[in-house]
Amino acid sequence: MRVIYSGFVVLGLLLLFSPQKMFSQNTAEDIIKHSNDLINQPSAEAVVKMIITTTSGKKRELKYKSYSIEKGKSNLIKYLFPKRVEGQSILMLNNADDIWVYFPRTNRVRKLATHAKRRKMEGSNFSYEDMGSGDSWVTDFEAKMLGEEKLRGKECYKIELMKKPKIESGYSRLIMWIDKSSYVPLQIDYYDEHDPKTKLKRLILGNIKEIDGIPTPMKMTMIDVQGDSQTEMEFESISYNVKLDKDMFTERGMKK
Amino acid sequence: MKILIISLILLSFFSVISLASDIEMGGYYEPQITSAFLKGDSYILFSNKIRVDLSAERNDNLIFRANFDFITYHGKTSWNILDFIPGKIANSVNTVLQPAFIYEYRDTVFLDNAYAKLSFSAFDLTVGKQQVSFGTGYTWNPTDLFNFKNSFDPTYEQPGHNSLRLDITLSEKYNASAIYFPEDDWSVSGKLLRFEGNLSHFDYSLIYAEKQWTYVDFISLRDINEKRKLFGGDFVGELFGLGVWGECGYNDMELGNNFYEALIGLDYTLKSGFYWMAEYYYNGFAKKDYRQYDINDWSRYILMQSKSIGRDNLSIYSDYPLTDLIDLENSVIICLSDNSIVFVPSIRYNIDEDVDLTVILNKFFGKDGTSYFETQGSGATVRLRVYF
Structure with a gap:
């Protein structure tokens, strides 16, 4: 009897810690955390080219240098091109909850409130929130596994992220396709802040290369699914875990 | 002190000029049409401005920047300030003094900014002619x-x-700035001290500034000089999802009456990208009753020696991105003290990568004698800016 009872206990423990059970309880959050850690390295420095295709079909090219520390929680963007915006910089702290913009022509810094997170950055399809949200996938959203799907020939986890109550975000939910082998997100759909059924934008990530041992999508395209515009973002160079002075992420740092 | 600063500027200038090969050049060309259509008269002024920006960076610790402005004026270059003042007040000006109210736009070339910035881990020192502007409004x-x-x-x-x-980083959340504006001697030179901090999602600052304020008494046509001391502060942050900011200053005047100025602002961005903002401004220097506005109040306001003519002011601004390249903006400025309004709609169009077109219109609605009295008519500014 004791043996049978022990057998049940072992079986129960096995069931409790079986991969299936672990998958259903933790996997979505674990995957998101893994993917988030991959995208948001402790520090990074990059030169990025941005090509905006407007609704009228005109193209605009921008180039900027970006710096991030604290796993993407603090970000600094400095525009290099075109002349119209050269020297302009954007500082995003606390996952873009605090945003400052520096205008070199007037030598003024303007702080933007949280509602400005949803504003387009320099007319692109990327909002401030898209650029500086750091680990908000983990902190501001609840993850749920929707299943597995093949995308562009790669096996992916399909995960839904629902915005937690009282969180200020331009999106009510996200649906992500995350490559099972590398944990790199290959596609993200963004849904309306107040209507989780209305899709606003789709981000396609591609040209994945190993940089400093980290799989990195070198090209990202944000498509406005309700209009005809899109923005391509391409890393011209990127380095991870670089030494960046924290003083850079201040008003003084913005002006340098 | 002035000699010391000039020497520092020259020293910095020559140390950087030795790097002439590394100097970067940019700037913009800006043709502009400024017009005003008054009752029975019109003014159309054409201007061409070229701004040449120079920049040299030896390393992260030493930067030199300068810009020259070249401006030519054409068309109606002679503007009579009295045309923009209520008739009753303008007519009261003695005919002998009336030519003094003619403002001539003359072609000009000037060095607008030229400074060297030395950066160290704890502080930045900037020496030379530079933009200095503060406030959250x-x-x-x-x-x-x-x-x-x-x-x-x-x-x-x-x-x-x-x-x-001098800009000093005191800690991660606190900074201090000290600025000296040299004049003939220390007592008449401008000085500014500013302490800046951060509390949660709010930035705030405390400010002390003093300057020799020179303005014209348009009745006697004499320059008046008096020391003006400002004790104030500002903040910017967020409350109930709205952006909120404010400024307050107490002005201690050497000759005239002391006065307060205060401003409070709110803003919000709707889901559609529509941005709106409202600002209330109290100007204790201005008069409450528009029937007391005199030639000095009007002339100082038009020549931008005072910030408003009326005491209580409200500005409502909105910006809607019509397309990715066109922004429609509208500003309504209301003088609450005298119930006059001016509408200032504008369009900003990014024609090409480095070309912006801006059209700013204005239309006045107010009783004769008020800040935005109707007979000031309407006006337009059309500005093209081509960056190079």
Whole structure:
């Protein structure tokens, strides 16, 4: 009897810690955390080219240098091109909850409130929130596994992220396709802040290369699914875990 | 002190000029048409401006920047200030004094900014002619003694001021700035001290500034000089999802009456990208009753020596991105003290990568004698800016 009872206990423990059970309880959050850690390295420095295709079909090219520390929680963007915006910089702290913009022509810094997170950055399809949200996938959203799907020939986890109550975000939910082998997100759909059924934008990530041992999508395209515009973002160079002075992420740092 | 600062500027200038091969050049060309259509008269002024920006960077610790402005004026270059003043007040000006109210736009070439910035881990030292502007307000800045914004076009760049500026990082959340604006001697030179901090999602600052304020008494046509001391502060942050900011300044005057100025602003961005903002500005220097406005009040306001003519002012601004390249903006400025309004709609169109077209219109609605009295008519500014 004791043996049978022990057998049940072992079986129960096995069931409790079986991969299936672990998958259903933790996997979505674990995957998101893994993917988030991959995208948001402790520090990074990059030169990025941005090509905006407007609704009228005109193209605009921008180039900027970006710096991030604290796993993407603090970000600094400095525009290099075109002349119209050269020297302009954007500082995003606390996952873009605090945003400052520096205008070199007037030598003024303007702080933007949280509602400005949803504003387009320099007319692109990327909002401030898209650029500086750091680990908000983990902190501001609840993850749920929707299943597995093949995308562009790669096996992916399909995960839904629902915005937690009282969180200020331009999106009510996200649906992500995350490559099972590398944990790199290959596609993200963004849904309306107040209507989780209305899709606003789709981000396609591609040209994945190993940089400093980290799989990195070198090209990202944000498509406005309700209009005809899109923005391509391409890393011209990127380095991870670089030494960046924290003083850079201040008003003084913005002006340098 | 002035000699010391000039020597520092020259020293910095020559140390950087030795790097001539590394100097980067940019700037913009800006043709502009400024017009005003008054009752029975019209003014159309054409201007061409070229701004040449120079920049040299030896390393992260030493930067030199300068810009030259070349401006030519054509068309109606002679503007009579009295045409923009209520008839009753304008007519009261003695005919002998009337030519003094003619403002001539003359072709000009000047060095707007030229400074060297030395950066160290704990502080930045900036020496030379540089833009110095503070305050969180958009349309008005009560804590800025050194600049006067055009409330119809508040984001236009401000001129440089010859000064010595020290910015110190005290800690991660606290900074301090000290600025000295040299004049003939220490007592009449401008001085500014500013302490800046951060509390949760709020930035705030405390400011002390003093300057020799020179303005014209348009009745006697004499320059008046008096020391003006400002004690003030500003903040910017967020409350109930709205952006909120404010400024307050107490002005201690050597000759005239002391006065307060205060500003409070709110803003919000809707889901559609529609942005709106409202600012209330109290100007204790201005009169409450429009029937007491005199030639001095009007002339100082038109020549941008005072920030508003009426005491209580409200500005409501909105911006809607019509397309990815076109922004529709509208500004309504209301003088609550005298119930007059001016509408300032504008369009900003990014024609090409480095080409912006801006059209700013204005239309006045108010009783004769009020801040925005109707017979001031309407006006337009058409500005093209081509960056190079």
